[in-house]
Amino acid sequence: MNLHEFQAKEVFRKYGIPVSKGAVVETPDQAAEAYTKLESPLAVVKSQIHAGGRGKGTVYEKDLKTVRLQGGVKLVKSAAEAKEMAAKILGYPLVTKQSGPHGRIVRRVYVEAGCDIDRELYLGAVLDRKAGKPVLMASTQGGMEIEEVAEKNPQAIIKEHWDVGLGLQGYQARRVAYALGLSGDAFKQFYKMVMAVTKMFVEKDCTLLEINPLVVTKKGEVLALDGKMGIDDRAIELKKQPDLEAMRDVSEEDPIEYEAASYGLNYVSMEGNIGCMVNGAGLAMSTMDIIKQAGGAPANFLDVGGGANKDQVKKAFKLLLANPEVKALFINIFGGILRCDVLAQGIVDAVKEVDVKIPIVVRLEGTNVEIGREILKNSGLKITAAADMADGARKVIDAAGLKK
Amino acid sequence: MSIMVDKNTRIVVQGLTGEAGTVHGNGMLEYGSAVVAGVTPGKGGTQWESKKGAKVPVFNTVEQAVNATGCNASVIFVPGAAAADGVMEAAAAGIPLAVCITEGISIMDEVRLRAFLKEKKTRMIGPNCPGVITPGQTKLGIMPGYIHKPGDIGVVSRSGTLTYEAVWQLSALGYGQSSAVGIGGDPVQGTDFIDVLTLFNQDPGTRAVVMIGEIGGTMEEEAAAWIKANMKKPVVAFIGGQTAPPGKRMGHAGAIIQGGKGTAAAKYDALRAAGVACVQSPADMGKIMKAVLEGKAA
Numbered sequence: 001m002n003l004h005e006f007q008a009k010e011v012f013r014k015y016g017i018p019v020s021k022g023a024v025v026e027t028p029d030q031a032a033e034a035y036t037k038l039e040s041p042l043a044v045v046k047s048q049i050h051a052g053g054r055g056k057g058t059v060y061e062k063d064l065k066t067v068r069l070q071g072g073v074k075l076v077k078s079a080a081e082a083k084e085m086a087a088k089i090l091g092y093p094l095v096t097k098q099s100g101p102h103g104r105i106v107r108r109v110y111v112e113a114g115c116d117i118d119r120e121l122y123l124g125a126v127l128d129r130k131a132g133k134p135v136l137m138a139s140t141q142g143g144m145e146i147e148e149v150a151e152k153n154p155q156a157i158i159k160e161h162w163d164v165g166l167g168l169q170g171y172q173a174r175r176v177a178y179a180l181g182l183s184g185d186a187f188k189q190f191y192k193m194v195m196a197v198t199k200m201f202v203e204k205d206c207t208l209l210e211i212n213p214l215v216v217t218k219k220g221e222v223l224a225l226d227g228k229m230g231i232d233d234r235a236i237e238l239k240k241q242p243d244l245e246a247m248r249d250v251s252e253e254d255p256i257e258y259e260a261a262s263y264g265l266n267y268v269s270m271e272g273n274i275g276c277m278v279n280g281a282g283l284a285m286s287t288m289d290i291i292k293q294a295g296g297a298p299a300n301f302l303d304v305g306g307g308a309n310k311d312q313v314k315k316a317f318k319l320l321l322a323n324p325e326v327k328a329l330f331i332n333i334f335g336g337i338l339r340c341d342v343l344a345q346g347i348v349d350a351v352k353e354v355d356v357k358i359p360i361v362v363r364l365e366g367t368n369v370e371i372g373r374e375i376l377k378n379s380g381l382k383i384t385a386a387a388d389m390a391d392g393a394r395k396v397i398d399a400a401g402l403k404k
Numbered sequence: 405m406s407i408m409v410d411k412n413t414r415i416v417v418q419g420l421t422g423e424a425g426t427v428h429g430n431g432m433l434e435y436g437s438a439v440v441a442g443v444t445p446g447k448g449g450t451q452w453e454s455k456k457g458a459k460v461p462v463f464n465t466v467e468q469a470v471n472a473t474g475c476n477a478s479v480i481f482v483p484g485a486a487a488a489d490g491v492m493e494a495a496a497a498g499i500p501l502a503v504c505i506t507e508g509i510s511i512m513d514e515v516r517l518r519a520f521l522k523e524k525k526t527r528m529i530g531p532n533c534p535g536v537i538t539p540g541q542t543k544l545g546i547m548p549g550y551i552h553k554p555g556d557i558g559v560v561s562r563s564g565t566l567t568y569e570a571v572w573q574l575s576a577l578g579y580g581q582s583s584a585v586g587i588g589g590d591p592v593q594g595t596d597f598i599d600v601l602t603l604f605n606q607d608p609g610t611r612a613v614v615m616i617g618e619i620g621g622t623m624e625e626e627a628a629a630w631i632k633a634n635m636k637k638p639v640v641a642f643i644g645g646q647t648a649p650p651g652k653r654m655g656h657a658g659a660i661i662q663g664g665k666g667t668a669a670a671k672y673d674a675l676r677a678a679g680v681a682c683v684q685s686p687a688d689m690g691k692i693m694k695a696v697l698e699g700k701a702a
Contacts, residue, residue, distance in 0.1 A: 127511060129591045129621045129658070132518035147663050164515050205512050234657060235510040238485050266655040270647075281589055281655025282563020282618055285644035286686035292647045293685055301648070303655040334565040334572070336548035365572060366548060389569070390687035 001231045004048040006110040007247045008227030011204060015196040018189070019224050022112035024048065031086035032079040034111035042114030045085040047072035047094050049104040050252040052145075052228065057096030057103075059089050064102065068092055072106070075114065082111060107251060115223065120213035121180055122146060123194065123224075125201045128161060134201055136160045136168065136194065138176045142213035168198040182216070189222035204244060205235030256300075256322055263315045265304055272297025274400055275320035275329045277313070279304050279338070287332045290389055296397035299326045306338065310346035317354045328400035330392055331362045340364045340372030348379040359384065359399035363392035406538035407558070407583045407603040407610070408501060408527075409477060413542050416441040416469045416499070418490045419481035420452050421462060424505070428481065428546050430455050435549040437542040441469040466497040477501040479535065479544045484508030487531065488517040491594075495526035503544045504530035504594070511657065514592035521594065528594025532656065534564040534586040545586065547571075555580015557693065558604035560597060561616035562589050562623075562656070566644060566686065570614050573690025579697075582610040589656025591620065597627035605635055612638040614693060615680070619645035620659045620666040628674035640693045641675045642683040643668040 003011070006024040013019060023034040035043050047054050054072035061068055069088040076082045086109050095103030120142030128135040138158045141149045149156055158179040162168040173194045177187050193214075201209050208230035215225045236245050250258055260267030266281065270288065274296050278284035281303045288298040300323065304316050320326055333343055347362060363386035364372045376383050384399065386392030415432065419425040420442025432439050433454050441461055442452050448464030463469040466478065478499045482490040487506035494502040509517075509531050521528055529536055535545010540554035551568055553575045561567040567586055574581060585600050587593055597615060604610045613635075617624040624643065631639055646668040648654050650661040661667050672682050683692045 127515070127591065130623075130626070132515055132592045134515070163519065164512065165519055202512060205510055207511060232511045233653070234484065234508055235512070237508060238510060240510060268649070268652045268654060270649065278565075280563060280565025281659060282561070282566030282616065282644045283569060283686075285618060285648060285654050285659065286566055286569075286642070288648070289644065289646045290685055290687060298647065301652075301654055334568050336546070336551075336565070336568055366551070366568070388687055390685065 001233055001236050001244070001248055002050045002252070003229040003231065003244070003247055004050065004108070004249060005046065005227050006048055006108070008229040009224070011200065011229065011244070012224055012227055015200040017193055017196050017200070017224055018222060019227070020113045020115055022110050024108050024110050025086065026090065026108050028083040028087040028090065031109060031111050032083040035076065035079045035082035038111065038113045040113035041077060043076050043082060044112045044114055045074045045076055045082055045089070046110040046112060047089050047106040048108040048110055049094055049099065049106055050249070051096050051099035051104060053096035053098045054094060057094050057099065059092050059094050059106070060103065062092065064093060064095070072096065104252065115215065115221070115225075116218040117215045118218045119216040121216070122149070122212050123197065123214045124210040124212065125197065125206065126208050131161055133161045134164065134198075136162060136176065136198060138180055140180055142215070146210070146212070162198055164202050168195055185220055186216050186222050193222060204229075205232040205241055206230060207232050256319055260302070260319050263312070265302060265312070265316060265319065267319055268301040269323070270298050270300050272299045273325045273327045274396055275299045275323065275326040276332070277302050277304055277316050277320065277329065278332045279306065279334065283332065283334060287330065287389065290393045291330065291397070294390070294393040294397055296393065296400065299323055309342070310349045313346045314350040314354055317350050317356060321354070321356065326358065328358055328396050329356070329360045330396040331360065332389060332392060333364055333366070335364065335366030335369070335372070338366070339368045340366055341368040341375060344372035344375035347383070348375060348381060351381050351383070359396075361386055361392050361396040361399060363389060406541060407600070407607050408536050408585065409538050409542050409544055411436070411438070411541040413477050413544070414438050414440045414473065414475045415544060416443060416466060416473070416475035416478045417481065418443045418466065418478055418494065420444060420460065421447050422481060425481040426452070428479070429460070431546065431549070432479070432543055433458055435543045437544065440473040441475050443469050466493045466499065470497050470499065475499070477544060478503065480504045480506060482506060484510070488513040491517055491528055492520050495521055495524040499526055502526050502528045502594070503533070503535045504528055505533065505535060505546060506530070507532040509590070511591060514590060518592055529585065530588040530590070530594060532590040533588030534567065536583065536585045538583050539581050547584065547586070551575060552584065553580035556582050556609055556611040558582050558607070558610040558613040559584035559616070560600040560604070560613065561586055562618050562658070563616055563644060566616055569686060570616060570642070570689045574614070574693060577690045577694050579690070579693060582607060589618070589658050591658035596623050598630045601627060601630065601635060605637060610637065612640070612693060612697060614689060615639055615641040617641065617643045617671055618656065618659050619643070619648050619654065619661050619668050620656070622666065624671040625674040628678040628680065631680060632678035638696050639680045640683060640689065640696055641680045642686060642689050643671045644686070
């Protein structure tokens, strides 16, 4: 789960991580009000979407062709300007390097007090899977994409793995601060900040945290000028972070993926037209692969897990059919504990109840597979049985009318 | 030959009295596994009865189970919020092998668990895995026993049902399995590919290995480097998620391409460079192993 910048900053404030004053608004009038309340001659109107690269992005008309505004982060010097920028942005798609070609509709902007920047730094944290620990990353190359820095100038990135039980140690915070060339009061502020950042990363079940840029102002203040936070979905599912769960922005998520998650199904949208239903993530991924290799295009990834009974199959069908692009369905189930006859009956019942009209190819393997295949054959429905995965992929591509 | 478990392994099932524990406790007993104890806090002193009438004593703590029954391996069916604690309890009780089936443990809990286990002698398999099986002898987990055949092909995988697919293909071609180990789909695991490949390499009962990986992380790349330097037996590998879009978690918590890293293509490149026979289609895993063993070009 991702948080918007304004939400990440709310969490930062709770942990004492310094941020500029700011307010999130939904209308141009509110933007003007917010500017006035800030009492800062310079302010920034920032588009709030779950994608980076907003500053260099482009706001388009809804046709995605005509440019409305260059840049999704705009400096303003008056309430009227704040209102003007907000009017240009709110309700329109912002396309950035990370948003995908359709961009994201901007529903809120964050009006933040401007500051006089002296230095731009980078501070982030991420899980290092191999080490099994989170790692703090810092660099003097603030404002740049960290992956670019990692590629062009890896020595510019300072790393500190820290022990989750012990927390970041003082010597580690000092090492990073010295490496960033900080001294005096800025050093002290950064030290406090990095302690808070690592504590927050663990306590809030983060998978990703980025403050880019972290700035030192001309007045010597150390501020988090941007904030990006990714939260472990598992922690949300386990109800460990109710305050963060309340911040979830469903409009930024794929509606079918969101609905699937509410049923306990793992669904990821793809671009093709063959709907897939599989039990097991690895088998589901390789089902997409084999369809592609046979010349077809999977419409989705869907792992129904161990619960492929009639109800789950019905829900899965509804999700797959909610996508108008889908021309045929491929069901690939390896029944272990789940018996193939039970699955087959579930599929037949679900097809009848949901009134599926497009061709369905089913590949069943495992316990009671022969009984399962008989059930499908005798159902009177337009269900084609496949002998194995490769056969299933070929048959469903034919059925979708995509023969090469 | 077995690499981790055999017919003498004495199993305690943590969460035996729950839904999953009961279904799979029955499954393990039916396969011939020696399930000698169950642990459910609050149900100590009771007995769990299998479908066929076998009675298994239930204890409040793993320590009590060890003292009473001498169990030396645990299978954990505890729900996500408490599963890491369950593994820690098994490790603290000195159980040498803990197989954590549970899917849905938070990443921070897995990080804490990794640190805890560093100081213990317990090997954890998983989390989020189907378990480990030595065909013909014992299974610790949820895999369907009947698809397996005793033999000399080792199988190690991050997946569940895709592993069954591989085993099915191998068995159908007459190639039985020495052991099949599911290391699980999570980003922070107890046992990685290198751990299992090392055991297969040393096992006189294993002649070749099927390795099933997927997108996310760098475990396959690290395994490739290890294989190049150490592996004395043929390895056949399939990587799932060749068509997965970047940035999306594909079911498994660990199956995600991030910052351009963890792609199937990169894993295949590394494995190929290490002399591993790479399989593009999941339908061909058995076929390619056959070709490799019969000396044909991979």
